Amino acid sequence: MRTIDEQPPGGKRRGRRPGGQDTRTALIAAAREVFSENGYDGATVRAIASRAGVDAAMVNHWFGGKDALFATAVLELPFDPAEVVSALLEGEVDTLGERIVRRFVTTWDATDGGSFPALIRSLASHDKAALALRNFLIENILNRVIDRIEADHPQLRAGLCASQLIGLGMVRYVAEFEPLSSAEIEWLATAVGPTMQRYLTGELELPRSN
Amino acid sequence: MRTIDEQPPGGKRRGRRPGGQDTRTALIAAAREVFSENGYDGATVRAIASRAGVDAAMVNHWFGGKDALFATAVLELPFDPAEVVSALLEGEVDTLGERIVRRFVTTWDATDGGSFPALIRSLASHDKAALALRNFLIENILNRVIDRIEADHPQLRAGLCASQLIGLGMVRYVAEFEPLSSAEIEWLATAVGPTMQRYLTGELELPRSN
Numbered sequence: 001m002r003t004i005d006e007q008p009p010g011g012k013r014r015g016r017r018p019g020g021q022d023t024r025t026a027l028i029a030a031a032r033e034v035f036s037e038n039g040y041d042g043a044t045v046r047a048i049a050s051r052a053g054v055d056a057a058m059v060n061h062w063f064g065g066k067d068a069l070f071a072t073a074v075l076e077l078p079f080d081p082a083e084v085v086s087a088l089l090e091g092e093v094d095t096l097g098e099r100i101v102r103r104f105v106t107t108w109d110a111t112d113g114g115s116f117p118a119l120i121r122s123l124a125s126h127d128k129a130a131l132a133l134r135n136f137l138i139e140n141i142l143n144r145v146i147d148r149i150e151a152d153h154p155q156l157r158a159g160l161c162a163s164q165l166i167g168l169g170m171v172r173y174v175a176e177f178e179p180l181s182s183a184e185i186e187w188l189a190t191a192v193g194p195t196m197q198r199y200l201t202g203e204l205e206l207p208r209s210n
Numbered sequence: 211m212r213t214i215d216e217q218p219p220g221g222k223r224r225g226r227r228p229g230g231q232d233t234r235t236a237l238i239a240a241a242r243e244v245f246s247e248n249g250y251d252g253a254t255v256r257a258i259a260s261r262a263g264v265d266a267a268m269v270n271h272w273f274g275g276k277d278a279l280f281a282t283a284v285l286e287l288p289f290d291p292a293e294v295v296s297a298l299l300e301g302e303v304d305t306l307g308e309r310i311v312r313r314f315v316t317t318w319d320a321t322d323g324g325s326f327p328a329l330i331r332s333l334a335s336h337d338k339a340a341l342a343l344r345n346f347l348i349e350n351i352l353n354r355v356i357d358r359i360e361a362d363h364p365q366l367r368a369g370l371c372a373s374q375l376i377g378l379g380m381v382r383y384v385a386e387f388e389p390l391s392s393a394e395i396e397w398l399a400t401a402v403g404p405t406m407q408r409y410l411t412g413e414l415e416l417p418r419s420n
């Protein structure tokens with residue numbers, strides 16, 4: 001068993017047990033190491049807390065769980081996936097498409113677009129962290145939304161939604177094509193929302209062969 | 211005037227005037243330098259030919275023009291944009307959306323997905339070449355297709371199309387989400403084609419404020 005008295009490697013602690021923001025900072029540093037070494041599935045809350053030299057309960061206290069710690073520490077996502085998913089699922093399914101677009105653009109706009117290119121770079125790399133990121137985005141965001149809708153072809157629908165959102169982010173924050181780069185959020189919700197809605201709940205009429 | 215006898219910098223010629231594949235190779239190397247130094251608009255066919263030590267007519271002979279040279283040399287695109295655009299515009303406008311998707315996936319699949327991540331890296335960089343790439347993709351492919359359709363909001367439609375295509379490429383070739391990563395082309399044409407068609411010719415019903 002790890003205890004709160006265990007010290008992190010490196011010996012940089014200032015002679016007292018970490019508390020408050022120190023604990024949070026130590027957990028983020030430890031999480032980056034452990035997720036990078038073991039991937040998303042292989043990293044445990046206990047191993048991260050042990051590496052940070054704090055009690056495992058501190059992960060829940062400061063982040064609400066492994067998912068949110070991963071989102072904050074490794075992805076530096078500007079949102080908590082669990083909170084986003086439950087907010088999206090509270091509203092009407094008929095408006096889910098445009099609500100996802102509105103939420104997506106609002107969230108990334110708030111970082112002044114600075115965080116989205118970093119996410120893309122992570123996604124495009126070929127290390128364990130990229131695999132962890134893919135699993136995380138699919139398992140913890142897309143699949144949770146799709147599962148609730150109970151549509152056919154859930155994995156395909158999740159991928160189609162991801163394609164439109166990633167592409168919208170690429171055009172708005174990375175390639176910066178105008179007018180999409182500076183278009184108002186309601187324009188984007190109106191223009192792209194129906195695409196998302198069809199991918200979520202529409203009839204896809206796929207060819208038989210597959 | 212430059213003449214075919216001008217030598218490229220570096221003195222690596224094997225003592226004879228470049229001909230055939232030598233000329234083509236020299237033009238590609240020169241084009242990479244000149245486009246990188248001057249951007250797409252600033253680079254002239256004459257400057258590139260001069261740098262390569264060949265006559266400017268060789269650019270048309272080997273590549274059909276500045277656009278195709280840029281596509282081959284700098285973007286390493288696996289297609290000639292002019293040829294793609296005219297092929298797309300020959301068919302019915304009603305099926306343009308799915309024909310674009312089919313063409314996009316067929317083209318990049320043929321490179322075994324290897325070229326798409328390179329395109330994304332170029333697009334995400336912040337040098338002159340990235341600006342040149344953006345201008346090139348918009349001016350020479352998207353706008354040419356959109357102009358022919360004569361729809362409202364042509365720039366917005368071009369950006370929306372770009373967002374879905376780039377996102378589809380990201381999911382299929384970079385993030386490699388299944389089942390989209392290995393889905394058959396006809397599945398993708400059926401699933402994504404209607405999105406493209408709406409972006410091209412559909413009623414976008416944008417809010418008044420913009």
